[in-house]
Amino acid sequence: MAICLIKLEPIFSPIGEELFFRGIVHSSFAKSFGNLKASIIDSSAFALVHISHFGLVFINNEWKFLTVPTIIWVISMFLVGILFYLCRKKSGSVLGAIICHSAFN
Template sequence: MMDHFRPFLKQKLKFNQKLGLFLILAFGIPRFIIVLNASKTGDYRLTSIIFVAMWLLPFLLLNKSGRVEIGIKKPKRPVGLLWGTLAGTAFCALVWWLGDMFYGNTLNNWLVYISNSYQVPKSENFEEVRFVYFLIFGITSMIFSPIGEELLYRGFIHRCFSEKLAENKASLVDSAAFALTHLAHFGILYVDNHWEFNLIPALIWVILMFFASRIFFWSKQMTNSILGAILSHAVFNLTMTYFIFFHIL
């Protein structure tokens, strides 16, 4: 069997469900706590550190063959990048539309709640700087979480579970882990100096994040490369930023 981990780790680590579960918890729990704290304080700097750690993980632990195993390779079907981009954009539009239809401009609307965490000026000249802030937040949203989360969830964690499970079943696991982690972004709400948990909106949000994750997996399969998932995730985030800045704020 080919070794996929760096020499100093190959006797200790291998792709299996035990490692996959460890990674889900090792990254998911700290990230969950940090995001909840950021919802309270408005300071998201530590979340960037978590995402950078996700970026670095495959390069620290895996050799070249291991990185190829998790999808770090040139896309075989570049047209799949286009389909992944369209799918990510369309699904984010659906996420916005459902939130607006069900909950309007209230904090039970996932994108309205998330928009409250954006550090933007609340002054009369906001219209003059709206597009600049959209570019800043949009570019940032396309870099940190899409690269980090896709390398971790659709890459490393997925490969751990696909060792014993079929590709589709492994995707169900990494998608569920991804979706539950996003409860920290919406579902457990910090409102008027106290915490709330709104079950139905939270459940809808988790389901939407699960299916978003499945779209990112499909985009990876379409291109035979993690780049497909990263690009689909990136345009999803950019589209979300567009709706926040031009339809909510």
């Protein structure tokens, strides 16, 4: 069963994340700040949420925060978030971001 779930993660995770970040978060901030600032906000939130994938690790029964790798990871995820926004903008739909995110994963 775990093997099946691992293969489905690249499909289901992008749907939820893109509906939330490029859908709800972006749309909420775009009304007040415009699309450019909203894309910076949603990409920043996206990047920070993904710290748990790399920068915060549990080693030898303790939590460690890997500062330099985390900074590199967060900057990378921010840029990927901008890419997903551009895919949404170019396609005219959050579906473009979902497809890009799925391909990225």
